[in-house]
Amino acid sequence: MEKFKYLVLSIAIISSSVFAQEQEKEKPQGHTDQNKFRQMKDLLATPNESRTASGAPGYAYTQQKVDYVMNIMLDEANNRIYGDEKITYHNNSKDYLEYLWVQLDQNMRAKDSKTPDIDSENFNNPFNGPVSFINDNLKERFDGGFNIEYVKNEDGSNLSHSINQTMMRINLSKPLAPGDVFKFQIKWWYNINDINVDGGRSGLERFPDGNNNYTIAQFYPRLCVYDNVEGWQNMQFWGRSEFALEFGDFEVKITVPADHVLEATGELQNPKDVLTKEQQKRFDIAKKSFKDPVFIVTQEEAEQTEKGRSTKTKTWHFKANQVRDFAFASSRKYIWDAMAVDINGRTVMAISLYPKEGNPLWEEHSTRVVANTLEEYSKLTFDYPYSKAVSVHSERQGMEYPMICFNFGRPNPDGTYSERTKRGMIGVITHEVGHNFFPMIVNSDERQWTWMDEGLNSFVETLAELDYDPNFITGNLPKDIVPYMGGDQSYLSPIMSQGDYVYQFGPNAYTKPAAGLYMLRQTIMGPELFDYAFRTYSQRWMFKHPTPADFFRTMEDASAMDLDWFWRGWFYTTDYTDIGVKEVKQYYLTDKPTENAKKIAGRYNMNLDDYKGQLIYYAEAVDGIVPSDAKEVSDFEVLNNYLAMLPDSEREALKKAPNHFYEVTFEKPGGLVMPIIVELTYEDGTKERKTYPAQIWRYNDKEVTKVFKTDKAITNIVVDPDLETADVDMSNNSWPKQEKESQFDKFKKKIQG
16 A cells, blocks of 8 residues: 555646646636626615615614404395595605505406406417316406495595505695504495305305305505505506505404304404303313314314305404505305414414315314414414414315415315325425415515515425425425426526516416525535524514515525525526536556656656656546556556655554546536536446536536545446536536436426427
């Protein structure tokens, strides 16, 4: 082994001679603004007294408050909602407001709505059968818009207003001063849409037995957000990008048929008026059951109730404080179960309502999934602050509101269901219950930045699903976004796009941000750093209105990591990841001179023939071919005179020189910079993992080189072996190159037919 001690030195001599040149090569060429690691000051708003450079609310941060007192009546005979509301608007801003803006979301279904006009129409759509043709072209349009009966001042006098599609401007007689309150009232009604026929985020589902399942939201005129970023957030509602809303206090009375079971946002104020004594007793038992759900209404009882039609009514009275919206669900078909959840010592109720058509799947999983979601989200963000979370089953819905959500996942008529149906149901409940955290509490602007609620929520949903079932197929991992990111660039949009204007809404707003955050947690930052920063963001912006800049800045502020390169690439571009192995050069110990050794000796004016004894030099192998002389022994001695001049300390260090050196060049055909994750397999079958941070690309955006030193021969090198970085082409990720079809190629063939 003594002969090996000179190997590193001979390499070091060569390296040192070209060190300055190599450094010069690595300097950025031109150093233009296209540097992937440039800071994001050109993209983020300048910090101010309202929103600080740290990502936290500033000392001058303000937000409005809106309180509602409503009386709602569900007219089952005509499928209509009638309502009146008294609104109290608190101007907490520093501005004088000349008018207020109110959202009229149901107007997207009005007969004169412009919403249908923005979609392309043709006769060549393969999905347009005869029924679709009639519905799209010949059927009379459903009239589901608001019918505003009056808009009045608090004293009952008429209040000037103007309606522009889904927005209504309240014209104030004088500007509303900072700190002042304005009170007014609105009365309205509208026809409830059939979700399975007319679509929509709320409405009714009809059953063959004549009963309906009412899942009702966006049912009342709601105030728009006014803040120091957008002013009035009064973008029209086209049906896709969701809602920007203010927090406030709600008092709502809802009158429905007496045989209905009803749940809603807030605390029920009159249980003795609307529940039987047995139902109250069962609910009290459920409050102490932390392991299994307790039935408040059994399936047998629900089946009996759905056979009748009460002509009487009941009024359910709810109050909710510090919520941004209100929704409810009502039907005589509901089975009702509930269980308690321990959230850091405080009891929260997990509740489910579902018709018998949802069983046995719903009674097996729904409430348990609600409980798991509350527990897992609370660990990653903040303790769930409300008293309950309700999951309501509707055949084709997946929609969220404070404390209540509507979810799909229906078994076959005989009660059987596929694993896919089960997984879809668990996934949608986790997702929609999770929306209580984003955006119902961390109250981002959904109309402008869809990813801030859907993407962040989909990310935490992924972790909660994997906790519920470690083998759960989430669909939100980095590998899941590969087909989208590797697709036709003309059909891609950056995540930082307003949701109404992107081609592929689901991948753009849900999967890509979720996969990116998962990558950030697992691969780039690590769970400990990420979780602390993410929790800091969540707690900073509870019950407030964050922007993307607040999220980006907080994640860096709380972790001491410069992530501008990640935000810029992943959120502001449609670039993709593609990192591969371009070339591998192997170096071996040998005692027989090659041309390489002769050149080295010549550099120091040494004649190899003058030396007898041990010779130390290296031979180079390209593409895995080892020179035939790599392990032969000769009598020559190269550079011994020079080596003899080494200090004893360095001579001793050289004794530890390894047997093998591999110079690996990594290439990056993709536009995104990402960490390089390398798995080495040795000749004895053992493996070793190395991860190089994304900053390795800072001087050369095309390729970089690393040297691996080892006493064992390397038989295989794989980049990103666990598919952590959403690499779109795995065919260049291995050495020796594996001649097999990549997943990306398989996907391309599949979509090309």
